[in-house]
Amino acid sequence: MKKKYTYLLMVIPAFVIFFTFHTYPALQGIFYSFTDYKGYGNWDFVGFKNYLNVFQDDRALSAYGFTFQFAITATILVNIISLLVALGLNANIKFRKTLRATYFLPFILSVLIVGYIFKFMFTHLLPDFGKALGIEFLSSNILGNPDLAWIGIVLLAVWQSAAFNTLLYLAGLSTIENELYEAADIDGAGSWKKFWKITFPLIAPFFTINMVVAMKNFLMAFDQIVALTGGGPGQATESISLLIYRGGFEGGEFAYQSANAVVYFIVIVVISLIQLRVLERREVK
Template sequence: MPFAGMKAGSIFFLLTVPALVLYVLFFVFPVAMGIYYSLTDWNGFSKSYRFIGLSNYIELLGDSRFLHSLKFTFVYTGLVVVLKLGLALALALLLTGPLKLRGLFRSIFFFPAVLSMITVGLIFNQIFFSVLPPIGESLGLEWLSKNILGSKDTAIFGIVLTNVWQGFAVPMVIFIAGLASVPKDLREAATIDGASPVQRFFSVTLPFLIPMLNVNLVLAIKGGLTVFDTIVAMTDGGPAQATESIGFLIYKHGLSEMKFGYGTAEAIYVFLLIALISFVQFKFLNRKEAGQQ
């Protein structure tokens, strides 16, 4: 026996070594190298580069393109989080109620989740370009007769609609699992006490959904702040750089414009931003979880 005579603690430590090595190699080391390269002017290809300290971080604070991408990303994330989670929760409540063919409807609503975002983006791109404008012209609706992605003011809404359609299914399933944990006796007691459906939802159901809401919020916020594939498939950052998300801008700076160190500094900003938002969110929502004071 290879572990004969060893203490349990030593055995447990040895069993964690492979996972620890993989974690260091594929997470800690890349993050450390990313932080280092963000302090240089490396272009991503050259063998020579200079250490420039915090210059990239300081320059970013005055970069109008970076600040615009942050603004776009925040607005996009806010719209996606509200619409995606709102739709997911509404459908979860509907699909856990007394509805016929619930299994069929759950399968239908989950279908978008099995499609890749690139595929969905290309499909909606053609819908906005080739399908909706002729319908708008035939109905005499001027706002529908134009490609929504062709205007700087409306392109964001086309991207949001596409992402919400593809992304609400997974949060919906998580909410459905959470609704199964709500004690029936509490709901029945609230009903006997004369509570309305809205009152029962906020006083009984919602506190038990806080852990699921936490998970869905983290996933939705992270997906919104790092959106990339939808932008590539639908607008490529246009028109006139109006839909450049921060994730897309990092890609452009790092690989297309030969500013790897600069793009890495942007990525570090995004990492810190997501960490801060997630921390505040968990601290706030955990207080409202059922059983917490």
């Protein structure tokens, strides 16, 4: 009985806090998505009207397109880079522990602060550098170009997120026994064959985690965009999260953007489940 009461004393406060600040607001948002509530004043029920309007809204569809483009590109790049870095850090090199700590620093820095630093680089440092060297591509601010601004956001997101993914890959690499590589050396296997036949299959569960978590985080991109472009130029880099925030809290579209948020939540869940199903099959192979 004493253990039972101790368990309840630990669980109930956590449950109350979680329900109050997470579950209740989520349920409230779902409720208002079926109304015409503007965030203030009176409201009436409108049924599924808000949900139907989401699929007819060109601005929302454009935001979905940008978000998917950004998330897919960043997810692929961050996993390639972090895996390569992890393989390098896992090798027998000098100052390995120091380098691991150094590579993890970007992850603990504030996204907004890093974003403003990158904005200064893209706006002033790189253009001045490009003009001095006569490099035309670097001579202009890519954040002011509607076709190239998303690349700057990808670079920032990948640079900061690679640290966490690298840490997970390092954890996976540490579970592989050296005897397997020694046996492969005896059989005359090359570096690529050892990676494809030994390393990658054994770290496949970590690859699955990294892919799912990275995609989910990039689909919810907000801070990086606010710091670098604010959704501009125009609406070229406006993500779904930013659109929901602006429309719901600044544009008097609380109910409509609540419906948009529900749709987006379902999209993220479906994508994550598909990723898990496909990648877990790869683990079995």
